[in-house]
Amino acid sequence: MASRTPGRPRSQTAHLAAVGAAIELITEDGHCALTMEGIARRAGVSKQTLYRWWSSPAKILLETLNEGAEQIAPLEETGDLEADLRRFAHRSVLGARGPVARLLTTLMAEAQRDPAFGEAFRAGFLAHRRSIMLSLLNRAADRGDISPDAGLDLAVEAFYGTLWYRLLSGSGPIDEHFADDLTRLTLTHLHRPGPLDAAHAHDERPLRGAQGPGSP
Amino acid sequence: MASRTPGRPRSQTAHLAAVGAAIELITEDGHCALTMEGIARRAGVSKQTLYRWWSSPAKILLETLNEGAEQIAPLEETGDLEADLRRFAHRSVLGARGPVARLLTTLMAEAQRDPAFGEAFRAGFLAHRRSIMLSLLNRAADRGDISPDAGLDLAVEAFYGTLWYRLLSGSGPIDEHFADDLTRLTLTHLHRPGPLDAAHAHDERPLRGAQGPGSP
Amino acid sequence: MASRTPGRPRSQTAHLAAVGAAIELITEDGHCALTMEGIARRAGVSKQTLYRWWSSPAKILLETLNEGAEQIAPLEETGDLEADLRRFAHRSVLGARGPVARLLTTLMAEAQRDPAFGEAFRAGFLAHRRSIMLSLLNRAADRGDISPDAGLDLAVEAFYGTLWYRLLSGSGPIDEHFADDLTRLTLTHLHRPGPLDAAHAHDERPLRGAQGPGSP
Amino acid sequence: MASRTPGRPRSQTAHLAAVGAAIELITEDGHCALTMEGIARRAGVSKQTLYRWWSSPAKILLETLNEGAEQIAPLEETGDLEADLRRFAHRSVLGARGPVARLLTTLMAEAQRDPAFGEAFRAGFLAHRRSIMLSLLNRAADRGDISPDAGLDLAVEAFYGTLWYRLLSGSGPIDEHFADDLTRLTLTHLHRPGPLDAAHAHDERPLRGAQGPGSP
DNA sequence: TGATAAACGAGACGGTACGTCTCGTCTTGAT
DNA sequence: ATCAAGACGAGACGTACCGTCTCGTTTATCA
Numbered sequence: 001m002a003s004r005t006p007g008r009p010r011s012q013t014a015h016l017a018a019v020g021a022a023i024e025l026i027t028e029d030g031h032c033a034l035t036m037e038g039i040a041r042r043a044g045v046s047k048q049t050l051y052r053w054w055s056s057p058a059k060i061l062l063e064t065l066n067e068g069a070e071q072i073a074p075l076e077e078t079g080d081l082e083a084d085l086r087r088f089a090h091r092s093v094l095g096a097r098g099p100v101a102r103l104l105t106t107l108m109a110e111a112q113r114d115p116a117f118g119e120a121f122r123a124g125f126l127a128h129r130r131s132i133m134l135s136l137l138n139r140a141a142d143r144g145d146i147s148p149d150a151g152l153d154l155a156v157e158a159f160y161g162t163l164w165y166r167l168l169s170g171s172g173p174i175d176e177h178f179a180d181d182l183t184r185l186t187l188t189h190l191h192r193p194g195p196l197d198a199a200h201a202h203d204e205r206p207l208r209g210a211q212g213p214g215s216p
Numbered sequence: 217m218a219s220r221t222p223g224r225p226r227s228q229t230a231h232l233a234a235v236g237a238a239i240e241l242i243t244e245d246g247h248c249a250l251t252m253e254g255i256a257r258r259a260g261v262s263k264q265t266l267y268r269w270w271s272s273p274a275k276i277l278l279e280t281l282n283e284g285a286e287q288i289a290p291l292e293e294t295g296d297l298e299a300d301l302r303r304f305a306h307r308s309v310l311g312a313r314g315p316v317a318r319l320l321t322t323l324m325a326e327a328q329r330d331p332a333f334g335e336a337f338r339a340g341f342l343a344h345r346r347s348i349m350l351s352l353l354n355r356a357a358d359r360g361d362i363s364p365d366a367g368l369d370l371a372v373e374a375f376y377g378t379l380w381y382r383l384l385s386g387s388g389p390i391d392e393h394f395a396d397d398l399t400r401l402t403l404t405h406l407h408r409p410g411p412l413d414a415a416h417a418h419d420e421r422p423l424r425g426a427q428g429p430g431s432p
Numbered sequence: 433m434a435s436r437t438p439g440r441p442r443s444q445t446a447h448l449a450a451v452g453a454a455i456e457l458i459t460e461d462g463h464c465a466l467t468m469e470g471i472a473r474r475a476g477v478s479k480q481t482l483y484r485w486w487s488s489p490a491k492i493l494l495e496t497l498n499e500g501a502e503q504i505a506p507l508e509e510t511g512d513l514e515a516d517l518r519r520f521a522h523r524s525v526l527g528a529r530g531p532v533a534r535l536l537t538t539l540m541a542e543a544q545r546d547p548a549f550g551e552a553f554r555a556g557f558l559a560h561r562r563s564i565m566l567s568l569l570n571r572a573a574d575r576g577d578i579s580p581d582a583g584l585d586l587a588v589e590a591f592y593g594t595l596w597y598r599l600l601s602g603s604g605p606i607d608e609h610f611a612d613d614l615t616r617l618t619l620t621h622l623h624r625p626g627p628l629d630a631a632h633a634h635d636e637r638p639l640r641g642a643q644g645p646g647s648p
Numbered sequence: 649m650a651s652r653t654p655g656r657p658r659s660q661t662a663h664l665a666a667v668g669a670a671i672e673l674i675t676e677d678g679h680c681a682l683t684m685e686g687i688a689r690r691a692g693v694s695k696q697t698l699y700r701w702w703s704s705p706a707k708i709l710l711e712t713l714n715e716g717a718e719q720i721a722p723l724e725e726t727g728d729l730e731a732d733l734r735r736f737a738h739r740s741v742l743g744a745r746g747p748v749a750r751l752l753t754t755l756m757a758e759a760q761r762d763p764a765f766g767e768a769f770r771a772g773f774l775a776h777r778r779s780i781m782l783s784l785l786n787r788a789a790d791r792g793d794i795s796p797d798a799g800l801d802l803a804v805e806a807f808y809g810t811l812w813y814r815l816l817s818g819s820g821p822i823d824e825h826f827a828d829d830l831t832r833l834t835l836t837h838l839h840r841p842g843p844l845d846a847a848h849a850h851d852e853r854p855l856r857g858a859q860g861p862g863s864p
Numbered sequence: 865t866g867a868t869a870a871a872c873g874a875g876a877c878g879g880t881a882c883g884t885c886t887c888g889t890c891t892t893g894a895t
Numbered sequence: 896a897t898c899a900a901g902a903c904g905a906g907a908c909g910t911a912c913c914g915t916c917t918c919g920t921t922t923a924t925c926a
Contacts, residue, residue: 008903010902045904048885112384113325122385154401160381221870227871230871253911262872264871268871446898478898480897480898537760543757544756589810589813589820590810593812594810598805601812656877657917662876662878694879695910
């Protein structure tokens with residue numbers, strides 16, 4: 001029993017060196033510079049070994065990110081939506097600062113350029129994060145704290161959207177004040193469904209014509 | 217008079233061919249493939265000519281984007297905030313569909329990889345877009361429709377953030393229904409400042425320590 | 433008794449599979465492709481096993497060649513130099529056709545690239561072949577059929593040289609007609625020592641200086 | 649007028665550096681080591697430039713060889729076959745010594761491994777050399793010095809074969825004495841067609857049976 | 865009417881990274 | 896001790912694109 005595959009087992013040393021080198025490179029370097037060649041050089045690992053386990057630099061980073069995320073203790077909830085949401089927002093915001101910010105923006109950029117990685121990143125990371133927050137809101141809805149008709153999905157998107165936008169556009173600091181802003185934003189939305197909710201009268205005025213590109 | 221510099225004037229043909237080729241490439245190609253070499257090949261223009269006028273492929277796209285944005289007629293306002301905001305949202309959302317979506321995500325990705333371009337993109341495009349929406353809200357505040365203390369900047373960030381997140385993450389369709397969602401979201405934020413507004417009690421429970429990376 | 437070294441005995445299966453795979457590869461493949469990696473794959477033998485017994489692909493082939501040569505029955509001589517030489521030439525020529533031709537040229541090429549193998553090939557194969565032919569001629573000289581001053585070494589070199597040249601340069605077919613040509617050539621040399629034999633007047637006209645490279 | 653192709657002209661510097669580096673590498677290095685990568689490093693030339701002009705390291709060497717051969721002044725003939733042949737042999741032998749020897753054996757080895765290069769080498773170099781010597785003999789036959797039935801082609805093959813064999817097998821020194829040996833060998837063959845010339849009785853005794861590989 | 869000057873196409877150049885291949889070595893468990 | 900399996904560091908393969916650099920040509924303004 002107990003016997004696994006034959007052959008030399010995977011080197012944990014090389015594995016860790018690769019991951020560490022990738023993190024170092026995106027942290028310190030002024031621009032891009034995240035290449036398989038560079039990681040191999042920095043880590044003292046052969047390119048072949050990298051390609052054996054990962055298909056691109058971004059995959060190495062994504063593994064790091066997911067491993068790090070797994071080590072986060074699950075949020076114990078108090079049953080008070082506002083308090084829970086506030087703690088969730090703080091945790092999310094503070095976990096996206098410093099070197100991690102660079103990691104996240106690099107991955108988001110790579111997801112746009114490499115469709116295969118994009119799929120993995122969207123399904124394996126972004127969607128997973130949304131589902132965690134969504135389940136938090138769902139429990140609150142189950143308790144009756146918020147209406148289940150309040151558009152929880154949209155609230156989640158607005159929460160992460162605003163956070164990602166600040167990361168990507170540098171439109172402001174990623175700090176505790178921002179976490180509070182996100183909390184307030186989300187609570188507001190959950191408690192006030194808004195006047196347009198039932199109407200959807202958007203086809204009364206057709207908004208016709210080609211408005212040209214570039215509005216966001 | 218009218219005489220300018222001596223020498224052969226800039227070829228409008230080559231200019232347009234370059235821009236057109238860049239658009240074609242990001243539109244049709246499955247992945248990345250936006251290189252100076254490729255644009256030159258496609259456009260029938262020499263690399264030297266491209267480098268004379270633009271320093272990177274992204275710069276060519278950015279020029280396209282800004283030229284397109286200039287041709288959009290300014291939004292005539294009715295004075296009804298909800299109606300105006302709804303028209304603004306529809307215009308923004310519908311202007312980010314189709315080929316333009318690809319253009320936008322490519323530029324956002326490039327902005328993360330190339331610091332010089334990132335600066336230009338953030339200041340020249342993203343901030344400019346925010347300022348347009350912010351002035352819309354400011355006029356409403358001047359009319360007294362909303363409170364000037366309502367966190368207009370944050371509302372703008374939430375609007376564009378949610379839109380960009382959907383673009384980048386593919387978390388849902390970019391359609392008129394989404395535009396209505398964005399409108400409702402924004403109005404809600406503007407009318408209900410939210411309970412946390414003055415408190416900022418975030419240091420009661422520290423939430424500090426190593427939470428690990430990767431929360432968004 | 434019967435027990436020799438401890439441990440698992442050498443696998444005859446693996447040995448034969450390796451040799452067979454090497455032969456197949458040089459026979460069938462369009463070009464080079466004779467690598468340890470390829471032999472291991474083809475033979476279903478691990479690389480480690482190959483390296484344990486041979487230091488290079490050429491060594492595997494050389495073993496094959498020498499084993500094959502040992503199985504050739506010694507030439508029974510009639511005492512008639514012309515007849516014996518003719519049989520020797522036919523045997524040599526016909527034994528260098530078909531797949532063996534590829535084997536020989538591959539080994540000669542490898543002998544130029546790998547000094548260690550070159551030494552083994554020159555001393556263990558080429559010189560050995562020459563010595564066999566030389567002893568044939570020596571016996572003829574002992575019988576008085578040819579003069580011992582006739583430059584037997586040179587005759588042997590001319591015989592094998594002409595054969596190898598045709599193999600390597602493809603300057604003509606390797607057939608029985610060629611074997612006859614070689615026989616006649618050799619006999620001619622043996623019977624007519626040539627007018628320059630004693631003179632060695634080569635320094636009368638110096639012919640020195642920079643003639644540039646590349647005359648053969 | 650006289651305008652040639654547009655674009656930057658070929659750099660003579662890079663060209664010469666590449667050729668020089670290739671020569672240096674085969675001259676000094678203990679074994680193989682003739683790679684495009686290595687030549688590029690040594691020459692300070694980019695790999696792309698090498699591949700633009702040559703398809704393999706051997707092609708670079710072949711060019712050197714042919715350029716060197718072109719600079720050899722044609723042999724002025726005296727009309728005395730023995731003297732002319734002797735001068736030809738000396739020139740050929742002395743032109744195959746030293747660094748050139750390494751060049752020649754490397755090319756012959758590569759011709760066995762790379763069929764495309766082999767074709768170029770055989771047709772462009774080996775056959776050309778033979779044709780030069782053959783025309784020398786043909787002129788002697790026209791003068792009546794030798795019989796045109798003497799098998800001039802075979803004499804040429806024996807001459808070059810013996811020279812190449814010594815180069816490849818290291819069976820003796822490449823010196824003036826060897827040149828004299830080659831001269832005598834060739835003259836002998838030309839003047840004495842040999843007893844087997846008309847017979848071709850090689851099918852009287854079939855030489856049947858598998859003699860196994862490896863006779864040369 | 866030239867001379868001057870800038871922009872143009874073409875394309876070669878030294879680099880760097882790509883992703884693949886083979887090298888020769890090593891570390892497993894099984895025979 | 897030998898075997899298969901297979902991971903490892905090393906480095907060459909041939910290609911793509913980078914950004915720079917000549918070239919000869921074209922098209923304007925200015926003397």
